[in-house]
Amino acid sequence: MTYPWKDWDRDLFAAVAGRHWPGAEPVLPRLSRAANHGRLWFGVAAGMAVVGGMSGRKAALRGLGSLALASLTVNTVGKGAVRRARPLLEAVPVVRQLRRQPVTTSFPSGHSASAAAFAAGVASQSGAWGAAVAPVAASVAFSRVYTGVHYPSDVLAGAALGVGAALAVRALLPVQRRPEPGPSAHAPRLPGGRGLHVVANTASGPPPLLSTPAQRISAALPEAAVAECTEDDDLAELLELAAQSAAQEGGALGVCGGDGTVREAAAVALRHRLPLAVFPGGTRNHFAADLGLLSVELAAGAVEAGRASHVDVARSTGTDSDGAVPFLNTFSIGAYPDLVRVRERWSRRVGSWPASVLAAVHVLRTCEPVEVVVNGRPRSVWLLFAGNCRYSSWGPAPVRRRDLADGLLDVRIVDGGPFARTRMLGAALTGVLTSSPVYTTASVPRLRVRVPGEGVHLACDGEVAAAPGEVLLDKVPGGLVVYRA
Numbered sequence: 001m002t003y004p005w006k007d008w009d010r011d012l013f014a015a016v017a018g019r020h021w022p023g024a025e026p027v028l029p030r031l032s033r034a035a036n037h038g039r040l041w042f043g044v045a046a047g048m049a050v051v052g053g054m055s056g057r058k059a060a061l062r063g064l065g066s067l068a069l070a071s072l073t074v075n076t077v078g079k080g081a082v083r084r085a086r087p088l089l090e091a092v093p094v095v096r097q098l099r100r101q102p103v104t105t106s107f108p109s110g111h112s113a114s115a116a117a118f119a120a121g122v123a124s125q126s127g128a129w130g131a132a133v134a135p136v137a138a139s140v141a142f143s144r145v146y147t148g149v150h151y152p153s154d155v156l157a158g159a160a161l162g163v164g165a166a167l168a169v170r171a172l173l174p175v176q177r178r179p180e181p182g183p184s185a186h187a188p189r190l191p192g193g194r195g196l197h198v199v200a201n202t203a204s205g206p207p208p209l210l211s212t213p214a215q216r217i218s219a220a221l222p223e224a225a226v227a228e229c230t231e232d233d234d235l236a237e238l239l240e241l242a243a244q245s246a247a248q249e250g251g252a253l254g255v256c257g258g259d260g261t262v263r264e265a266a267a268v269a270l271r272h273r274l275p276l277a278v279f280p281g282g283t284r285n286h287f288a289a290d291l292g293l294l295s296v297e298l299a300a301g302a303v304e305a306g307r308a309s310h311v312d313v314a315r316s317t318g319t320d321s322d323g324a325v326p327f328l329n330t331f332s333i334g335a336y337p338d339l340v341r342v343r344e345r346w347s348r349r350v351g352s353w354p355a356s357v358l359a360a361v362h363v364l365r366t367c368e369p370v371e372v373v374v375n376g377r378p379r380s381v382w383l384l385f386a387g388n389c390r391y392s393s394w395g396p397a398p399v400r401r402r403d404l405a406d407g408l409l410d411v412r413i414v415d416g417g418p419f420a421r422t423r424m425l426g427a428a429l430t431g432v433l434t435s436s437p438v439y440t441t442a443s444v445p446r447l448r449v450r451v452p453g454e455g456v457h458l459a460c461d462g463e464v465a466a467a468p469g470e471v472l473l474d475k476v477p478g479g480l481v482v483y484r485a
Helices: 007-018 028-034 036-051 053-081 110-125 127-146 151-170 213-219 233-247 259-272 286-290 295-303 335-350 352-366 419-431
Strands: 196-202 225-229 252-257 276-280 310-319 324-327 330-334 369-373 377-388 411-413 439-444 449-450 457-460 464-465 468-483
Touching: 007 053, 028 127, 036 053, 036 110, 036 225, 053 110, 053 127, 053 151, 110 127, 110 151, 127 151, 151 276, 151 335, 196 213, 196 233, 196 276, 213 225, 213 252, 213 276, 213 295, 233 252, 233 419, 252 295, 259 276, 259 286, 259 468, 276 286, 295 468, 310 377, 330 335, 330 369, 335 377, 335 457, 377 464, 411 468, 464 468
Parallel strands: 196 225, 196 252, 252 276, 276 468
Antiparallel strands: 310 324, 310 468, 330 377, 330 457, 369 377, 369 449, 377 411, 411 439, 449 468, 457 464
8 A cells, every 4th residue: 555644754753763862762662561452551540540539530430441442443443444564673773672563554553542542531530630641641652653663643643543532432421520519608617627526437438448537537637526436336326426516616517428427417417507527438429529529638628728518408208207308419219229228238248339230230120110109190110219409410310410509309200111121221221211201300399209009118318218108308408508629
């Protein structure tokens, strides 16, 4: 095939080969070899996941997803489109040359595509991590010319493919941004955590790697009073004692744990009219993430600065219960409570994420529709979901909100009936769930649900309980003051 590029490509390759690059000889060939088969980027992603918290894990996953798409595109389409021979190595010093020369065609550069895809994917999620990864990615791309295995145009084309792959992943899976905070609220500034009383639930979340969340809170806020709640302690009692002390000192109530633990603390904070400081300490920490509190240190900074907002609190009030049960994230009846119960039973054996997958498969096979009466209308539902505030993502149980103080419940229902389970799953897989006849949505300030049958369960913020005969869902608009990033 005739070479379609101009002479500048060969001239630039020769200029790089003929120039002495101080300090590059011991580094760039090793870096180029380390990037073989994406090994370098898998290592970087693992490091980001360990030290970067939730932000690092999300950025690493987006980078690896972009890398996978770029690699697939290069190896299935790119290499076969232009069968260009590799450069001749006569002009390249032997000390720079790779021990094993590639045997595939030269255009485009797969290493450059992977490097650019990983860096662009990471940057689309986190600008800070993207800035840290970009110099390494650029060095890998340049090393392919430096070691003599690619022409400059091969590298440029590969980098363009990599960036395109990252943009495609971003279009398919938009980056979830922090929701708009509610109206600003007055909350005391607590330098060093003075006046803050925190209850840390040690039963929440994965086992700590180095230090416990309680130890990290004490290190960040040395004057805060931190009490650990073990499986033998009464969480409600410890929260009540902490709230009483905080009220006497004019301070705030703090909680460290998962969404279920935070829900209990919110009820206590509401009752005592205290601001709530949320420290992420569970497996998923949806509410803390929506506040921008992705780490203990960010939450500590918010407490010391006194940054706070009003947020809505949703309530579930059963006709045969003692009072309203608040929830900050989601309420559901049907398949999801069953999924949570199965997942919790298996998670200690196989881990959280494998248990989630196995539980989803189990529920899809065995779950049956639930007969309910919604605002006086009988319905057979596979799932009834109500979110505290409207959610931006699509699906029967979405995970990210636009606003934490809009005064509404986000209601989503998947109806039962013939082949409803198969129809819902097929619609979700093909991306047309929101237009499926078995799926309906509404945004309302309140909802009344009657459950005539027995043995039905509900879930509030991931905590499963037996469903009462009738339940009223409503809101306390802007009822809770929370510290936020």
